[in-house]
């Protein structure tokens with residue numbers, strides 16, 4: 211069976227990897243990547259001891275650990291894993307003109323300024339009525355269950371940190387499916403979370419499997435490089451898919467260099483790009499794919515040649531009333547224990563709060579970043595090195611109706627275009643572990659198709 215995978219980001223690489231692993235000689239895979247390198251939004255530049263990540267900066271295995279941990283071994287990456295420093299457990303919020311610690315324990319919470327503002331809402335969450343709608347925005351869900359303060363100051367900052375999106379538009383069912391499910395099943399998520407027992411990892415569990423997140427020595431690019439090294443299939447670099455057609459049970463892939471026929475095409479492209487490749491007669495599918503919007507983020511990488519950070523930790527988030535342009539600042543050097551080699555900060559700007567980020571000059575964005583560092587972290591030193599990286603149209607927005615649109619695609623594609631399957635961040639989660647898990651699920655679901663050919 212001949213399979214084309216379109217897009218050499220993490221979704222395409224992991225789909226190709228799982229295809230080869232599961233179906234071996236039954237299939238022949240071709241991977242097409244528009245650029246001269248694989249990785250998509252997982253790209254690293256190394257500058258001395260500091261890493262400049264273009265996109266993803268760490269992996270948080272979470273519920274995907276059972277898939278991710280063996281994969282790290284298969285890809286021979288365990289020796290390259292870099293763990294966070296103990297300081298990384300400290301996070302902050304920039305509120306009322308200063309950094310406030312996000313409590314790490316119940317004791318810390320009881321003594322934090324957040325206690326007075328949030329205790330009543332948290333303690334009475336279990337008594338709130340269940341929502342009646344099938345889906346609602348993140349803002350509506352949290353306002354209903356926890357009130358305005360937690361929604362506007364805490365949830366909004368957290369969501370901004372993950373999706374760079376607007377809580378008034380994003381769907382709670384698609385962005386936080388576990389919390390949504392807890393309310394549906396148990397009526398309360400605080401009660402469900404508090405009743406969950408903490409299971410300690412068994413004796414002998416390696417340290418990297420106990421860490422909440424990790425990166426790799428040399429940066430996140432080690433992941434796409436490891437996938438690439440493990441693949442047998444040819445990768446056609448610098449080759450863009452420009453058209454897809456479907457005839458007599460085959461898919462015809464036209465790139466800017468060739469035309470090839472396949473039994474199956476896995477699109478690991480952002481949904482709107484795939485939409486543009488499909489023939490006009492699949493109008494409803496094209497429209498549904500094109501409905502996913504994307505937000506942009508600019509990261510200002512600021513490197514100081516000596517330690518200047520006064521607040522050790524992972525970083526801080528910024529509620530929109532404090533500064534609508536800056537989403538947060540990651541203290542890279544502190545989070546990974548490199549502060550003694552000089553401070554490295556990543557100032558994240560943009561998202562739905564500041565869409566003008568794409569049309570603002572590099573100089574102006576670097577200036578905004580340095581002003582934020584001075585105001586929020588009280589660092590007035592001049593960075594020895596600065597670089598702005600713009601991730602344009604990079605983060606898909608799972609807005610209200612996302613789940614219905616997905617269901618429509620799942621129902622319609624097998625009937626209308628059975629030679630096409632979908633992978634990537636446009637559908638089932640934007641984080642790297644979620645994307646790998648959905649590629650794995652997709653490949654597992656293809657058994658009937660592969661054995662039929």
Ligand SMILES: Cc1cc2nc3c(=O)[nH]c(=O)nc-3n(C[C@H](O)[C@H](O)[C@H](O)COP(=O)(O)OP(=O)(O)OC[C@H]3O[C@@H](n4cnc5c(N)ncnc54)[C@H](O)[C@@H]3O)c2cc1C
Pocket residue numbers: 216217218219220221222242243244245248249250251252264265266267268269270449450451452478479480483507509601604605633634635636640641642643645
């Ligand atoms: C600034 C930022 C920070 C992030 N931080 C984290 C983090 O810390 N942890 C985490 O887990 N996730 C993070 N993410 C999210 C994560 O990096 C992305 O969701 C993920 O990398 C997307 O992978 P993908 O393969 O779905 O898509 P992409 O990475 O977009 O890959 C698509 C690929 O398709 C190629 N392509 C496009 N058009 C064509 C064509 N016509 N033909 C052939 N190829 C084509 C592109 O060149 C690209 O390589 C972050 C993202 C950004 C932008």
